[in-house]
Amino acid sequence: MVEELQGIGMTSRRTRLRLVQRLRDHGIRNERVLEVMTEVPRHIFLDEALSHRAYEDTALPIGYGQTLSQPYIVAKMTEILLEHQPEPPKRVLELGTGSGYQTAILAKLVAEVFSVERIKPLQDRARDRLRKLSLRNAILKHADGGIGWVEKGPFDGIIVTAAPKELSRELMSQLADGGIMVAPVGEARQMLVRVVRQGDQFVTTEIEPVRFVPLLGGVVR
Ligand code: SAH
Numbered sequence: 001m002v003e004e005l006q007g008i009g010m011t012s013r014r015t016r017l018r019l020v021q022r023l024r025d026h027g028i029r030n031e032r033v034l035e036v037m038t039e040v041p042r043h044i045f046l047d048e049a050l051s052h053r054a055y056e057d058t059a060l061p062i063g064y065g066q067t068l069s070q071p072y073i074v075a076k077m078t079e080i081l082l083e084h085q086p087e088p089p090k091r092v093l094e095l096g097t098g099s100g101y102q103t104a105i106l107a108k109l110v111a112e113v114f115s116v117e118r119i120k121p122l123q124d125r126a127r128d129r130l131r132k133l134s135l136r137n138a139i140l141k142h143a144d145g146g147i148g149w150v151e152k153g154p155f156d157g158i159i160v161t162a163a164p165k166e167l168s169r170e171l172m173s174q175l176a177d178g179g180i181m182v183a184p185v186g187e188a189r190q191m192l193v194r195v196v197r198q199g200d201q202f203v204t205t206e207i208e209p210v211r212f213v214p215l216l217g218g219v220v221r
Contacts, residue, residue, distance in 0.1 A: 012041055015055040022057055023075050030079040036108040037075060042068075044129055045099040059211075064119050064220070066213055068099045069161060073192075073210060078105055080182045080194050080207070081157040089156030093174065095145040095215065096161035100126025100138075106159070107135040114152045116145030119220040144217055148174045155179060162215040163190045172202050184212040 020034050028034060043054035045068055050060055059067040082088055090111040097103055097117035103126065106113045115138060117123040123142050130138050141149060146164065153174035160171075160183035167185060175181055175197040184190045192207040 019055045026072055028075045030082055033075050033078050036105055040104050045101040062099045066098055068101055074102050077159055077182045081180055084156055084180050091155050092157040093149055093155040094159045097123055097126045100129050103138050104135055107138040113138045114149055116141045116143050118144050144219055163212040164215040184210045
């Protein structure tokens with residue numbers, strides 16, 4: 001039994017190494033990001049019926065009409081947050097916990113991750129998975145995260161994993177000075193943007209077109 005489990009572990013690590021090579025080929029350069037994506041098992045963030053597809057570079061359904069983001073996008077967004085200067089971000093807010101995969105990647109890289117999800121059953125599953133991986137520095141909240149998590153701010157980084165029509169001032173104001181936000185913005189056409197706070201200025205750069213589920217209001221119990 002133990003051998004069998006180790007066998008599975010080895011196979012999935014080999015598969016992850018292939019995935020990480022693809023991420024490199026697509027331009028992901030941050031070695032820390034590539035390292036944690038080699039470590040964190042993506043298959044445990046999926047239902048068993050889909051877990052064999054975990055190491056394809058593609059978005060996959062997680063129920064409730066939601067999706068686990070494509071590994072390339074997870075890597076790209078994480079890499080952008082880690083551009084934080086003069087040192088890596090310490091406190092990061094995530095909107096849209098979903099499966100918890102992006103949360104897990106962040107929890108390996110920063111001191112504290114605060115993650116908000118509006119669909120309770122998804123949050124419950126994510127919590128179990130993070131516990132299994134002993135990632136205790138991820139703090140989850142069931143709420144409409146559209147307006148951020150003001151009590152826990154300001155944040156060095158904010159990552160939005162569902163697309164708002166536009167970025168709200170309220171959310172941007174929860175960035176610390178020098179903080180970085182990365183978010184998909186738009187409806188039918190969406191753009192991944194980076195926002196860097198410099199005092200009262202929010203310097204916005206378009207990164208690349210993306211396709212995310214929409215950021216919705218209200219909660220599901
Ligand atoms: N980061 C996730 C991506 C999940 S898809 C992962 O790695 O699996 C986006 C998630 O955002 C969905 O779970 C959806 O329910 C959630 N979401 C959408 N609007 C939200 C809102 N206003 N507040 C909190 N979560 C929201």
